[in-house]
Structures are given as C-alpha cells and as structure tokens.
Amino acid sequence: MKVINCTVESTEAQTSIVHKVTLLPEFPLEFLAGQYLQVVMGENDKRPFSIASAPSEPHKIELHIGADPANGYAFEVLTKCKDEGKLVIEAPAGKAFLRNSTMPAIIVAGGTGYSYAKAILLDCIENQPDRELKLYWGAKTIGDLYEFKALEAMSRSYPNFTFIPVVEHANDDWHGHIGWVHKAVLKDITDLSGKQVYTAGRFEMSATIRDEFCALGLSKADLFGDAYAFI
Structure with missing residues (x-):
C-alpha cells in the first residue's frame, strides 16, 4: 500500500446519514474494482472504506460514508473531511476484487x-x-x-x-x-x-x-x- 495525501473536493449528503465524499489524491491511485483504502486517523488508527469509483478514474476517489453520530468510527472521518478538507490514506488493500471471467x-x-x-x-x-x-x-x-x-x-x-x-x-x-x-x-x-x-x-x-x-x-x-x- 502507498501513503497518499488527499484533498477533499466535496461531501454530499445522500440520505440523512450517508454522505458521498470525493477525494483528489496527490497522484493517481492504481487499484482494482472492489478494493478499499484506509483513512489514517492516527499511527495505530486506520479505518477502512470501500472505494466506490471505477479504477478508470484514478484522479478522483469516491467514498460512501454512513456517518451516524452514534457511530463515531465513521462519523469522525466525515467530520475530519468537512473541518480539515484533507485526508491521509493508505491504498489499495483487499483481495475481494472483480475477477475477469465469463461466469455470471x-x-x-x-x-x-x-x-x-x-x-x-x-x-x-x-x-x-x-x-x-x-x-x-x-x-x-x-x-x-x-x-x-x-x-x-x-x-x-x-x-x-x-x-x-x-x-x-x-x-x-x-x-x-x-x-x-x-x-x-x-x-x-x-x-x-x-x-x-x-x-x-x-x-x-x-x-x-x-x-x-x-x-x-x-x-x-x-x-x-x-x-x-x-x-
């Protein structure tokens, strides 16, 4: 995984709880569909979120954050996006990516x-x-x-x-x-x-x-x- 500094381009409410967050990484992120990133909140505090955008758009990273205030784990990440306008992430991670296959x-x-x-x-x-x-x-x-x-x-x-x-x-x-x-x-x-x-x-x-x-x-x-x- 690579450590990448990101600028928060936007946060858009999708429901009363779910927000779509768009990140602009300092360099294009290469990943496979189905992989995730980790938001670095502290040296021993790294929180995983699936990457919702397609690998063909490496200059923008889309996240969907279910940020109920009762769920501090995600809510704190959304708050950081809004208050600071930047995140540090580690990516990519995960082995549950899309396989190339003819199977339904x-x-x-x-x-x-x-x-x-x-x-x-x-x-x-x-x-x-x-x-x-x-x-x-x-x-x-x-x-x-x-x-x-x-x-x-x-x-x-x-x-x-x-x-x-x-x-x-x-x-x-x-x-x-x-x-x-x-x-x-x-x-x-x-x-x-x-x-x-x-x-x-x-x-x-x-x-x-x-x-x-x-x-x-x-x-x-x-x-x-x-x-x-x-x-």
Whole structure:
C-alpha cells in the first residue's frame, strides 16, 4: 500500500446519514474494482472504506460514508473531511476484487456496502460488457437506496445488467422484494453453481451467505468479500 495525501473536493449528503465524499489524491491511485483504502486517523488508527469509483478514474476517489453520530468510527472521518478538507490514506488493500471471467456475477450489498458494489459494477460494464451481472442492494427503506434511479437507468442502458432492490420496510405501492437482501437472491436463484458472488455488508450477512449459497452449489473459490478474511 502507498501513503497518499488527499484533498477533499466535496461531501454530499445522500440520505440523512450517508454522505458521498470525493477525494483528489496527490497522484493517481492504481487499484482494482472492489478494493478499499484506509483513512489514517492516527499511527495505530486506520479505518477502512470501500472505494466506490471505477479504477478508470484514478484522479478522483469516491467514498460512501454512513456517518451516524452514534457511530463515531465513521462519523469522525466525515467530520475530519468537512473541518480539515484533507485526508491521509493508505491504498489499495483487499483481495475481494472483480475477477475477469465469463461466469455470471451476482453482487449482494447491504446498506453502504453498495460502495463496494458500485466500483465492481462500473468496472464490469466498462471492461466485461458481455458478462451477465445482477446487483441485489438491500436497505431498510426505498429512500435508503440513494442511487436507485441511476441504477434503474443503467439497467435499461445495459441489457446484461439487472438491478434488484430489496427493502425491509415497504410502502403499500412497493412491488419488489421485501426482507433481507440475501434471502431475495435465494428466492430468485435456486442453483448457484457456475456463478461468482461478490458481497459487502455486515459480517453476519456474509457468514450466512457463505453457508446458504454454498449449499446451493456456489464454490467457495467463487465467493468474494472482504469479510471472509476475518470470519
């Protein structure tokens, strides 16, 4: 990993909690879609965030920070962005990056785990356009799916890409999946052999995905997520 000084170009609220942060690194950052960086808050305090932007745009780094004041771990990073306008990062890190393959790919993201998914989605469309790709993004409400309209538009523009939103709490006019995001995948797909799965979210979700998806034919060698380095 390299130590890189970054200027904060912008912070934009996406929801009442989630903010999109754009960083300008002092030199282009080379990374693979699905990798993450660490924000250096202190010598022994380095906080990981997925890189949401595509590797083809190395001059700008996009982060999605879920900064609930109750979650000081992320909130302090957002506060530093706003107050100081600069960050020191270490990057790139992570082995759960997009593989070059002809296998159909499924991305399963919970909440701001979408930042991991977004980089993979953008890179796959750009460099593997003929590959079948499905994104399942789950959140508590439709309002928490802060790039819903952009993803719907993308799915209309790219026939090999399908966006499947999942919410825990739905309005009366909602006709999509309701409940946990990984359960929506299992409702739609009963045979996961010959597929690759990329996932980001709570560790509990990642552990359940490993157990339940592999029981339906998914090879552990084709399951990717940063959580699997720890669980």
